[in-house]
Amino acid sequence: MTEFDQIIARERAKTYKQRELEVFTYYTVILIAEASATSRLKRRLGLTFVGLALSMLILLPLLQGVVRAVAEYWAGVGIYEIGILALLSYALAGLSVFVISRRWI
Amino acid sequence: MESDSALVKRTLRGDHHHYGVLVRRYADYLFGLGMRLTRGDRALSEDLSQQSFLKSYLYLKSFDLNKSYKHWLTGIALNCFKDLRRDQWDYVPLVEADEPQLTPDFRSDDAFFELIRPLSPEERALVTLRFVYEYQVDEIAELMSLKSGTTKSKLSRALEKLR
Numbered sequence: 001m002t003e004f005d006q007i008i009a010r011e012r013a014k015t016y017k018q019r020e021l022e023v024f025t026y027y028t029v030i031l032i033a034e035a036s037a038t039s040r041l042k043r044r045l046g047l048t049f050v051g052l053a054l055s056m057l058i059l060l061p062l063l064q065g066v067v068r069a070v071a072e073y074w075a076g077v078g079i080y081e082i083g084i085l086a087l088l089s090y091a092l093a094g095l096s097v098f099v100i101s102r103r104w105i
Numbered sequence: 106m107e108s109d110s111a112l113v114k115r116t117l118r119g120d121h122h123h124y125g126v127l128v129r130r131y132a133d134y135l136f137g138l139g140m141r142l143t144r145g146d147r148a149l150s151e152d153l154s155q156q157s158f159l160k161s162y163l164y165l166k167s168f169d170l171n172k173s174y175k176h177w178l179t180g181i182a183l184n185c186f187k188d189l190r191r192d193q194w195d196y197v198p199l200v201e202a203d204e205p206q207l208t209p210d211f212r213s214d215d216a217f218f219e220l221i222r223p224l225s226p227e228e229r230a231l232v233t234l235r236f237v238y239e240y241q242v243d244e245i246a247e248l249m250s251l252k253s254g255t256t257k258s259k260l261s262r263a264l265e266k267l268r
Contacts, residue, residue: 021129
């Protein structure tokens with residue numbers, strides 16, 4: 001048996017052990033969970049972005065008509081109508097606050 | 106004991122904590138491989154084994170369930186070793202904390218590390234896989250993404266260096 005064979009045979013018989021197997025496993029699993037959560041989040045963000053872009057593309061022509069109608073309506077509105085709308089808005093806001101506070105109490 | 110492929114299947118179903126069993130099962134094996142490839146650098150070996158597990162998890166979908174998980178993991182570890190070599194100039198080993206040494210100092214018998222000292226990292230990997238882990242030349246070629254003939258000639262060149 002040559003010296004090379006002897007060294008190789010000794011090396012084969014040797015076993016190496018992690019310093020702290022439990023800590024290593026725990027930390028690696030945490031890293032894996034983190035990596036998996038990051039990739040899931042990225043995938044979801046990508047999907048949301050594509051969904052939003054697509055819905056904007058579909059809704060934009062429809063919204064243009066609505067925006068034009070609103071602009072035309074506001075062009076002919078006087079101080080009296082604005083006062084009524086402000087009153088209605090405050091009433092709606094107050095009602096919403098009342099309902100929400102009742103529900104949470 | 107649950108088989109490797111069963112655990113991989115469970116992990117792929119979304120229960121990533123099952124991968125912890127595989128991590129525990131092969132942690133020492135990968136650490137040993139790392140120690141041999143890095144010539145006894147403990148910090149680098151720990152880093153290498155951790156990177157290998159992380160990468161293997163990320164590419165788990167590409168794992169062929171009919172093949173050996175250990176063999177596949179070895180290939181990933183070798184790739185990580187290649188990447189580590191590429192970045193080794195930027196690598197700063199973690200500062201050893203003043204913690205009690207629970208395992209014997211491996212440097213007490215470093216004849217093997219001395220033996221492979223004249224070899225390049227790639228040759229070190231080839232010699233380790235062929236003689237310590239007793240892989241066949243074709244298997245090494247597959248693991249290291251080399252041609253069989255190239256692997257053979259690189260191995261004989263490495264052996265010549267050792268003479």
